[in-house]
Amino acid sequence: MSLSTLQHDSVILVDDAGRQIGTAQKNTVHTLDTPLHLAFSCYVFNSHGQVLITRRSLAKTTWPGVWTNSFCGHPLPGEDPDDxxxxxxxxxxxLDLDQLKVVAPQFRYRATDASGIVENELCPVYRATTTAEPRVNPDEVMEFAWTDTSALHRAARDAPWAFSPWMVLQLRELGAHDA
Structure with missing residues (x-):
């Protein structure tokens, strides 16, 4: 399916039950009073069972330079979630992903960045595998690391301020078996 330029700049607004209620331009939705919208997070594992974590680019509007899960994003209107x-x-x-599956379909959070910008997302969490090494887009990611899940859980527990708030919450919810 071909997606229009307007769709590429849009996020899907949802109600408290997760039903789509409209769309909004992505560059206008993340404010001091962000409406609930659809997003996703993904944890990518390699053949050694290590999880990929990434450090957000300093150019990111929210949580620049913070370590987070492998990647996040927003589905476009009309786009299949796995796609x-x-x-x-x-x-x-x-990266090309293998064995993609949703592990927390109803994860939802609201967090406020130091700048005052709010994230307010219904954010299903995915787990995937890959056999490749990342080739990062510097507009999105400034560095990455493969780590053991137990080390990641300890680090997020001991220094939650160093990580994205959604990742800290997701790790608490998922436990060691999924992320």
Whole structure:
């Protein structure tokens, strides 16, 4: 399916039950009073069972320079959710994904960045595998690391301020078996 330029700049607005209620331009939705919208997070694992974490580019509007899960994004209006995850993996990390599955379909969070900008997302969490090494897009990611899940859980527990708030919450919810 061909997606229009307008769709590429849009996010899907949802109600508290997760039903689509409209769309909004992405560059106008993230404000001091961000409406609830659809997003996704993904944790990518390699053949050694290590999880990929990334450090957000300093050019990012929210949480610049903070370590986070492998990648995040927003599905476009009319886009299949799995296709959205695969699209974003290519855009941010140059990765093809294998064994993509949703592990927390109803994850939702609201967090406020130091700048005052709010994230307010219904954000299904995915797990995927890959056999490739990332080729990062510097507009999105400034560095990456493969780590053991137990080390990631300890770090997020001991220094939550060093990580994105959504990742800290997701790790608490998922436990060691999924992320």
């Amino acid at each position: 959205a995850v695969r699209r974003r993996a290519q855009l941010e990390l140059g």
